[in-house]
Amino acid sequence: MAKKKSAQESATPIFVDEDEIAAPEDDQTFKDLNEKLAKIRKNRGVIGYILRNTTSATIDLKEPEKIVEYAIFSSQVLDSSQEISDLLETGDVENVLIEGKENKVLCMKIDGNKISIFMEKDADDADIQKQISP
Amino acid sequence: MENEVYAFALKNTLTEIQNACPDVTSNFIFKDGKIIAKNKNTEQETATQTIEAFDAIAERADPIGDLESITIQSTEGKVNIAAMEDFYLTTVSSKEADEKYVNTLTRILIPIVIKLSEKIQPAALDKETITTEPEPEPEEDDAYEPPEENFDLNENNETEEMDQPEEEEPAMPEPEPAEEPEQYEPEIDDEPLLPDPPVTQLIVENLGGLLVPSDTVRVDQEVIARWNELFGDNKIKEVEVEALNGKTTRCKFKNIKKSKDTGKGIVKMPEKIQLTLETQQGELVTIKPIIE
Numbered sequence: 001m002a003k004k005k006s007a008q009e010s011a012t013p014i015f016v017d018e019d020e021i022a023a024p025e026d027d028q029t030f031k032d033l034n035e036k037l038a039k040i041r042k043n044r045g046v047i048g049y050i051l052r053n054t055t056s057a058t059i060d061l062k063e064p065e066k067i068v069e070y071a072i073f074s075s076q077v078l079d080s081s082q083e084i085s086d087l088l089e090t091g092d093v094e095n096v097l098i099e100g101k102e103n104k105v106l107c108m109k110i111d112g113n114k115i116s117i118f119m120e121k122d123a124d125d126a127d128i129q130k131q132i133s134p
Numbered sequence: 135m136e137n138e139v140y141a142f143a144l145k146n147t148l149t150e151i152q153n154a155c156p157d158v159t160s161n162f163i164f165k166d167g168k169i170i171a172k173n174k175n176t177e178q179e180t181a182t183q184t185i186e187a188f189d190a191i192a193e194r195a196d197p198i199g200d201l202e203s204i205t206i207q208s209t210e211g212k213v214n215i216a217a218m219e220d221f222y223l224t225t226v227s228s229k230e231a232d233e234k235y236v237n238t239l240t241r242i243l244i245p246i247v248i249k250l251s252e253k254i255q256p257a258a259l260d261k262e263t264i265t266t267e268p269e270p271e272p273e274e275d276d277a278y279e280p281p282e283e284n285f286d287l288n289e290n291n292e293t294e295e296m297d298q299p300e301e302e303e304p305a306m307p308e309p310e311p312a313e314e315p316e317q318y319e320p321e322i323d324d325e326p327l328l329p330d331p332p333v334t335q336l337i338v339e340n341l342g343g344l345l346v347p348s349d350t351v352r353v354d355q356e357v358i359a360r361w362n363e364l365f366g367d368n369k370i371k372e373v374e375v376e377a378l379n380g381k382t383t384r385c386k387f388k389n390i391k392k393s394k395d396t397g398k399g400i401v402k403m404p405e406k407i408q409l410t411l412e413t414q415q416g417e418l419v420t421i422k423p424i425i426e
Contacts, residue, residue, distance in 0.1 A: 066197065073194040080187040081206045084213055087180050087187070088160065088226045091209030098191070098205075100198025118197065 027053065029111045034058055036132050037115065045123030047103060050074050050116045061118065074116035077107045097125055110134060140251045144171035144221075147247045151239055157231030159211070163244070165221045184224060188215055216241065219248045331422040332364065339395075340415045341402035350386040351375065352402035353421065358389050361423045370423040375401070377411040377419050384424060 030053055037049045041060055048061030050071055059067055081096045095108040099121065106125050108115045110132070117128055144163050152158045152173055162172035162181045167189060169181050188204065195201045203216040212233070214225045223244050227236055334357050341352055351373065361370055376382040385407055390396055401421055408414055 069194075070197050073191075073197050076194045077191055080190045081204070083187040084184050084215075085206055085208045087184050088211070088213055090206070090211030090213055090226065093206055093208050095207045096204065097207075098195070098198060099202045100195055100200055101202060102199030103197065105198055 027056070027113075030056060030113055033110060033113055033115060033132070037117070040117060040128055040131055043119075043123065043128065045120040046128070047118040047120065049118065051113060053113045070116070070118065074105070074107060074114075077105065077116070078109065078114055081107070095129060108132060140248070141171045143247045143251045144244070145173070147171075147243055148173040151225075151236075151243065154239060155227075155231065155236055157228045158225055158236060159228060160226040161224060161240075163221050163223050170221065181224070188222070188224075218244045221248060331425055332360070333420045333422045335418055335420050336399055336401040338408065338413055338415050338417050338419055339400045339402050340408075341404045346404055347386070348404045348406040350388055350404070351407060351421075352390045353387045354398070354400065355389040355396050357421075358387070365423070365425055369426050371426060372424045373421050374424055375403075375407070375411060375419050375421050377413040378417060379412055381411045381413075383407060383410045 030051070033051055037051055037058070037060070040046055041049060048059070048063075048070070050061075051058045059071065061067055061070055063070075077096055077098055078093070082093045085091060085093050093109060095106065098105050098107070102121065104119055104121055104123070104125060106115075106117045106119070106129060108129070111134075115132065117132070119125065119128065148161045148163065148171055151161060152175070160173065160175045162176045163170045164181070164185050167185055169178065169185070172178070172181055191204065192201045201217065203214065206213040209229075211229055212227050212231065214223075214227075214237075216223050216225075218241070221244070223240055225236060225240055227233075336354070336357075353373065358370075371386065372384050373387045374382055374384050390400070390402060395402070401419060403413075403419075411419065413419055
């Protein structure tokens with residue numbers, strides 16, 4: 001078990017790698033997504049992101065003190081969205097856009113990786129979605 | 135009872151949305167965790183569980199502020215839950231649905247209907263005792279009747295019958311249909327339910343003369359007759375008059391004496407009342423009976 005901190009721009013990114021053996025090198029998708037997200041993070045209006053799969057997680061948020069809050073929310077969104085989708089028989093969730101009064105979040109599932117990108121209300125979520133999609 | 139106004143209006147709106155856009159497979163509206171209206175394709179249980187799942191997200195939505203909308207794009211369709219006034223509209227559509235069209239339709243229609251329903255029942259909002267969706271109705275899918283017609287309040291005591299569109303006769307409010315009386319039982323009070331006092335718009339005309347009482351307006355006999363029909367034995371001794379500027383006053387009333395003035399949509403008003411209301415001859419006022 002190792003925990004690293006990587007220094008990405010002005011924010012306080014935290015790289016949590018729970019299993020070095022099954023690390024991102026084994027998971028090319030995770031690695032690719034990580035790179036894409038690091039780029040997206042520079043877009044205007046993007047507050048931060050959470051990327052996780054069963055073994056690893058990358059979190060880069062402007063407000064590191066709220067990481068837990070963001071992580072719980074992000075997890076809840078994907079779980080409850082799938083529940084709603086099952087109930088309403090619309091199949092597997094591909095992406096979820098949630099808009100709040102202050103910010104919005106785009107959550108996606110790509111090859112078992114769960115992504116949540118937090119952004120300001122006027123950020124271009126459609127463009128971000130294009131950038132992250134395979 | 136108040137929510138029945140919403141339920142009726144919104145249910146018809148949901149049906150019409152689906153008619154206008156067949157790609158919408160299911161839709162329902164909820165507020166404070168309770169279903170207000172749903173279309174016929176939506177199962178009660180499904181809607182209830184969806185609301186629970188939605189609430190789970192909403193409870194943790196602090197990072198983004200109060201939740202305004204959720205759009206779930208899935209492999210076989212889309213789900214959108216959007217806040218509208220105090221309500222949440224859930225729309226389920228196929229993947230092929232024109233999202234812009236559906237959004238335009240729903241985000242214009244639903245708020246309008248909600249606002250109209252509020253106007254019909256202005257007192258309703260604070261007293262939420264939601265009764266869930268309307269009774270299972272015959273699958274009549276009747277054409278949506280815009281609630282505007284209810285503004286013709288001279289004609290209808292519309293509020294009490296909202297849940298029974300098949301019975302359109304304006305009549306004194308009945309308890310709910312016999313087959314499910316228990317659902318509405320709490321609303322059958324010992325006092326008979328009365329319709330809201332109808333508001334009538336009339337044009338001011340001067341009323342003068344030596345023997346004219348300064349605290350009495352003269353109202354069209356037809357209007358008074360309609361009040362009497364609606365409220366039967368309940369005595370109406372006074373009316374409330376409201377000018378366009380929002381000023382109101384209570385005063386006594388009598389019917390217009392001259393037959394040539396009846397049916398013209400006028401209210402004869404002494405100068406003193408006109409001064410109180412800051413209105414004058416030729417201007418519009420609304421008038422409604424005060425039921426005792």
